[in-house]
Amino acid sequence: MPLKLEIVTQERRVYSADDVEMVIAPGTEGEMGILPRHAPLITSLQEGVMRVKRQSGQEEILAIHGGFMEVLPDQVTVLADAAERAEEIDIARAEEARQRAAELMQQRREDKVDYVRAETALRRSLIRLKAAEGRRRRAMPTPKSEE
Numbered sequence: 001m002p003l004k005l006e007i008v009t010q011e012r013r014v015y016s017a018d019d020v021e022m023v024i025a026p027g028t029e030g031e032m033g034i035l036p037r038h039a040p041l042i043t044s045l046q047e048g049v050m051r052v053k054r055q056s057g058q059e060e061i062l063a064i065h066g067g068f069m070e071v072l073p074d075q076v077t078v079l080a081d082a083a084e085r086a087e088e089i090d091i092a093r094a095e096e097a098r099q100r101a102a103e104l105m106q107q108r109r110e111d112k113v114d115y116v117r118a119e120t121a122l123r124r125s126l127i128r129l130k131a132a133e134g135r136r137r138r139a140m141p142t143p144k145s146e147e
Contacts, residue, residue, distance in 0.1 A: 007078040014083040024051040041071045049131045061086040063131035089132040098125035
């Protein structure tokens with residue numbers, strides 16, 4: 001019995017599948033793995049990378065930026081503050097955002113609000129880059145060993 005997974009934000013449905021073997025989510029208490037027939041629970045999520053393993057063996061990666069997850073024995077629903085599939089992430093744009101945020105933080109302004117905004121932008125861009133890099137690594141063919 002596979003899991004049905006729905007990941008939604010306030011703006012859109014980001015992901016939907018009904019053949020999920022395992023969900024690995026960034027919970028506030030640490031990374032958690034959800035398998036079919038998991039005990040029901042509701043938990044908050046922190047910013048991080050979510051991995052979805054499908055029955056076909058395919059693994060999909062998403063950047064999640066907070067929210068909540070409801071787990072039922074046959075269904076997982078994620079209500080994310082923000083979420084992106086790895087293939088949707090513009091790596092160059094995320095890298096530029098990371099550099100801008102790092103520069104703002106190094107200026108060490110007296111304005112704590114600007115520093116917190118820059119820190120949040122830096123964290124978000126790093127998660128986006130990590131998700132995109134995870135997808136790129138999985139897409140690369142593995143080298144065959146010579147015998």
